[in-house]
Amino acid sequence: MIRLLTFRLNGRERTDAVADNVLLLDHLRESVGLTGTKTGCDGGECGACTVLVDGAPVLSCLTLAATVADRSVETVESLAEEGRLAFIQEGFHRKLGSQCGYCTPGLIMASEALLRRDPDPTEDAIRDALGSNICRCTGYVKIVEAVRWAAEAAAAGRAGATRSAAP
Amino acid sequence: MNVLPEWELLAPSSVDEVRAARAHHPGSRFLGGGTDLVVNLRRGIGDPPATLIDLNRVADLKGIEVAGEWIRIGAGVTIRELAQDPRVRASFPGLAAAAGSIAGPTHRNMGTVGGNLCLDTRCIYYNQSEWWRAANRYCLKYGGDICHVAPKSRICYATFSGDLAPALAVLDDAQIEIAGAQGARTLPLDSLYTGDGERYLALEPDELVVAVRARRPPALRTGYDKVRVRQSIDYPLAGVAAGVVREGDRLADLRLAFTGTNPRPLRLAGTEDLCGGALDDAVMERLSGLVRRQVMAMRTTFTSGHYRRHAAGVLARRLVRRLFDTT
Ligand SMILES: Cc1cc2nc3c(=O)[nH]c(=O)nc-3n(C[C@H](O)[C@H](O)[C@H](O)COP(=O)(O)OP(=O)(O)OC[C@H]3O[C@@H](n4cnc5c(N)ncnc54)[C@H](O)[C@@H]3O)c2cc1C
Ligand code: SF4
Ligand code: FES
Ligand code: FES
Numbered sequence: 001m002i003r004l005l006t007f008r009l010n011g012r013e014r015t016d017a018v019a020d021n022v023l024l025l026d027h028l029r030e031s032v033g034l035t036g037t038k039t040g041c042d043g044g045e046c047g048a049c050t051v052l053v054d055g056a057p058v059l060s061c062l063t064l065a066a067t068v069a070d071r072s073v074e075t076v077e078s079l080a081e082e083g084r085l086a087f088i089q090e091g092f093h094r095k096l097g098s099q100c101g102y103c104t105p106g107l108i109m110a111s112e113a114l115l116r117r118d119p120d121p122t123e124d125a126i127r128d129a130l131g132s133n134i135c136r137c138t139g140y141v142k143i144v145e146a147v148r149w150a151a152e153a154a155a156a157g158r159a160g161a162t163r164s165a166a167p
Numbered sequence: 168m169n170v171l172p173e174w175e176l177l178a179p180s181s182v183d184e185v186r187a188a189r190a191h192h193p194g195s196r197f198l199g200g201g202t203d204l205v206v207n208l209r210r211g212i213g214d215p216p217a218t219l220i221d222l223n224r225v226a227d228l229k230g231i232e233v234a235g236e237w238i239r240i241g242a243g244v245t246i247r248e249l250a251q252d253p254r255v256r257a258s259f260p261g262l263a264a265a266a267g268s269i270a271g272p273t274h275r276n277m278g279t280v281g282g283n284l285c286l287d288t289r290c291i292y293y294n295q296s297e298w299w300r301a302a303n304r305y306c307l308k309y310g311g312d313i314c315h316v317a318p319k320s321r322i323c324y325a326t327f328s329g330d331l332a333p334a335l336a337v338l339d340d341a342q343i344e345i346a347g348a349q350g351a352r353t354l355p356l357d358s359l360y361t362g363d364g365e366r367y368l369a370l371e372p373d374e375l376v377v378a379v380r381a382r383r384p385p386a387l388r389t390g391y392d393k394v395r396v397r398q399s400i401d402y403p404l405a406g407v408a409a410g411v412v413r414e415g416d417r418l419a420d421l422r423l424a425f426t427g428t429n430p431r432p433l434r435l436a437g438t439e440d441l442c443g444g445a446l447d448d449a450v451m452e453r454l455s456g457l458v459r460r461q462v463m464a465m466r467t468t469f470t471s472g473h474y475r476r477h478a479a480g481v482l483a484r485r486l487v488r489r490l491f492d493t494t
Contacts, residue, residue, distance in 0.1 A: 001175045020176040020219075023169055023205075030168050039232060042296060043206040043402075050273055057273040062205040063196075066176045067221055131399035132271030 006067045009034075011076035018065045024058075025049045027065035028075060036076040036105045040134075047133030049073050050106035057113045059132070076105035079112065086114050086152040087157065097146030101136035107133045111147045120151055171208060172215030182227050182346050182377060185220055189373045189492050193216035197375060199223070199282030200245065201321055202274050203435055207287060208217055211297040212309055222281065228377065233258060239380040240344045242281025247272070249280060249331075261389030266335035268393055271400040281376045284343070288325035288364045288430055289402060292466040293436075316465050323432055324465040325364030328402045331379075333424035334354065334391050337410035338381035347374040349408065354451035356381070360431035367430060386412045387420065388490045393427065394478050396470070403427035404470050405462075405479040411490040418446045418491065423454075423483055428464040435461055435483075448490050454487065455480045 005018040005048060009032065018027055028034050028051070033126060037060055049061040052074040079086035088111050091097065093142030093149035096102040098132070114121055126147045127140075177192070184435070189195055195218035200206055207213055222228055230241030234253040240249060249255060250266035254430035258453045264479055269275055269283065292306045292315045305311030308323045316324050335341040343357035354369070357381065361369050383389065393406035405427045412420035423435040436456050441450050460482040 001173075021171040021174055023171070024174070026168050026343045041208045044202055044274070047273060052185070058277055059273055061209075064176060064201070064219075064221075065412075066177070067198075067223060069484070070180070127399075129272055132273035134400075138185050143465065 003066060004068055005066055007070060010070040010074055011072075020064065020066050022065045023061055024063040024065045024068060024073070025060035026052070028060060028073075034075050034077050038102055038105055040064065040102060040106070044102070045134070046104040047104075047110065048103050050109045050133065052109055052113055055113065057110045057114065057132070074106055074109070074112075079108070086112075087153040088115060088147070091146035091148075091150035092143070093144050093155065095146040095149050097138060097143040103133060103135040103137075107135065107143060113149070114147070115151060115154065119154060123148070168179045171211060174373045175218045177218060178221045178224050180224050180226060182225060182375065185225060186221065186346055186348065186373075186377055188218075188220050189375070192220075193373075194218060195220050197222055197281070199243070199279035200277035201282075202270065202273075203282055203286050204243045208296075208351055210316040212287075212293065216426055222279070222375075226358075228281070231255065236382045236384065237380060237385075237416060238262075238282050241277060241378050242284075242373065244280045246270075246275040246278045246280065246283060246331075250275060250391075252456075253262065256289070259338075259383060259389065260392045261410070262334045263330070264391040264459060265330040265406070268391065268403075268406075269330050270397035274400075280331060280379065281330045284376060284379060286327070288323075288367045289328050290323075290325040290364070291469060292316065292456065292467075293325055305359045316467055323364035324463070324467060326427060326465075326467045327360065327367060327431050328406075328427050329432070330391070330393065330403060330426055332355065332360075333406060333408035333426045333434075334389070335352065335379060335381050335423040336432055337389060338383050338387070341381040343376055344378040344380070345370065345374050346365060346377050347371055351377075357434060362429070362431045374480040377457075383410075384412070386414075388412070388493060390490050391480050391488050392486045394482060397465075403466060405464070405475045405482060407479060407482045407486055409483065410484045410489055411487060413491055416445055418442050418450065421487065423456075423458075423487070425462055425479055425483075426474070428462045428479055430463075433463075436465065440452055451459050451484050451488075454484060458483055 006015045038048035040046035051060045178288040198219045200419040230240045232239040256263040307314045316318045387410045393403040395401035409422045421438040425433045462479045464475040
């Protein structure tokens with residue numbers, strides 16, 4: 001069955017015709033055209049497809065698009081503002097938390113959800129919060145450093161420093 | 168783009184609406200967080216349902232109630248809510264630990280208690296893509312006529328791997344509240360599972376799990392532990408829940424339940440015979456014997472059954488020792 005799906009995507013309400021058997025992942029990538037969210041496995045194993053639904057991390061590859069009616073969905077495309085990277089993106093860039101980059105959008109969204117609820121996370125809290133995300137390149141140490149960098153940069157930002165320009 | 172079978176998705180908002188929807192759509196299935204069902208649907212496991220009934224907007228499936236010794240958990244409560252609830256952590260630490268050890272954090276944010284209790288049984292010959300299973304000519308559990316784990320067997324040994332059922336099974340009076348076409352009923356948690364890996368649940372297809380409730384006697388210390396390949400995400404290779412009562416230097420009560428080994432959650436029989444005296448090496452040795460005789464662990468995972476049975480015993484002894492020694 002095809003229905004009209006109304007939801008908020010990256011802060012803006014939209015209405016799309018969506019079949020009941022379409023995954024949120026495929027809707028975002030194939031219909032909306034936001035390809036930042038990645039497909040990394042055949043379902044639930046890797047976290048590359050992580051997006052936020054009502055602020056909490058969700059695997060879009062196991063979520064039917066029709067179930068997000070009236071909810072707010074955020075993808076990695078929502079983070080940069082006017083060409084400036086968000087702190088969490090800049091952290092992954094500066095600390096080399098991204099190598100091939102395939103896992104990065106999912107890890108960034110899971111990190112973003114963590115930093116919103118815990119702006120100053122310990123290493124353990126970071127490792128716990130990123131447990132659903134697999135990275136085959138970095139060995140995770142650089143990812144933990146990236147999240148810590150973002151937390152510190154955001155704290156400094158709140159204390160008066162400005163956002164740095166996109167590299 | 169993934170091509171999934173066609174179905175209609177319904178989003179009822181009350182248990183009565185779920186029952187009505189189920190009655191009008193005989194081929195339908197319930198969708199909780201989808202972290203088990205959607206994986207299987209994507210892999211072509213199970214007959215494709217004509218209708219999916221999304222439970223995530225059903226208000227009367229939400230909520231955790233703690234009153235005195237009792238806890239009642241709605242089937243729509245997420246694993247994360249259960250793991251983080253301060254009342255659960257304080258009064259039902261074994262249950263909170265089991266919830267906190269399920270899959271990874273994003274899965275816990277999606278997965279529900281109902282879906283965890285009704286989790287499909289698992290096997291390396293079953294949780295595979297369509298072409299992989301086709302190349303092996305499928306198996307007894309779905310689509311084939313042979314069991315690759317036990318080729319002479321007429322029954323399936325796929326493993327029950329949910330972490331909540333054992334943690335509930337070591338409490339008293341664990342019961343499932345069910346709503347079906349015929350009305351409501353309650354079932355002891357133990358009777359929810361058949362022990363057959365293929366038809367693993369004793370629910371009628373139209374029956375909805377509404378809630379689970381159980382009671383912790385005040386002196387019962389509870390805990391949970393498991394081993395898995397990757398500590399942050401995988402299903403258990405073996406999981407154990409324990410309930411221990413210590414009176415002075417005496418082991419007064421002992422309950423153990425396992426997951427990840429048998430086709431059903433296993434409440435270990437015979438533990439009462441270990442109680443009454445000190446928790447010494449002889450008692451631990453007899454405990455190991457009970458585990459060896461009852462924990463089955465066929466080769467349904469990449470790790471051998473022998474390893475899982477051994478690990479189950481090690482985990483059980485460590486956990487019982489830790490709970491007994493805690494002051
Ligand atoms: C990588 C990975 C690792 C995992 N690791 C673990 C683990 O370590 N431990 C563990 O226990 N689980 C694990 N899981 C499985 C899963 O995430 C959890 O068990 C979760 O709680 C399942 O709940 P759900 O709501 O997502 O179930 P769903 O997928 O929505 O449903 C599962 C089944 O239950 C039925 N169902 C759902 N709700 C009801 C209801 N109220 N009444 C009747 N039937 C119902 C569905 O029809 C379906 O058959 C893992 C999953 C993945 C992908
Ligand atoms: S135990 Fe046998 S029948 Fe059951 S899923 Fe595994 S191979 Fe199939
Ligand atoms: S694509 Fe791998 S978990 Fe979603
Ligand atoms: S950077 Fe390559 S998988 Fe993580």
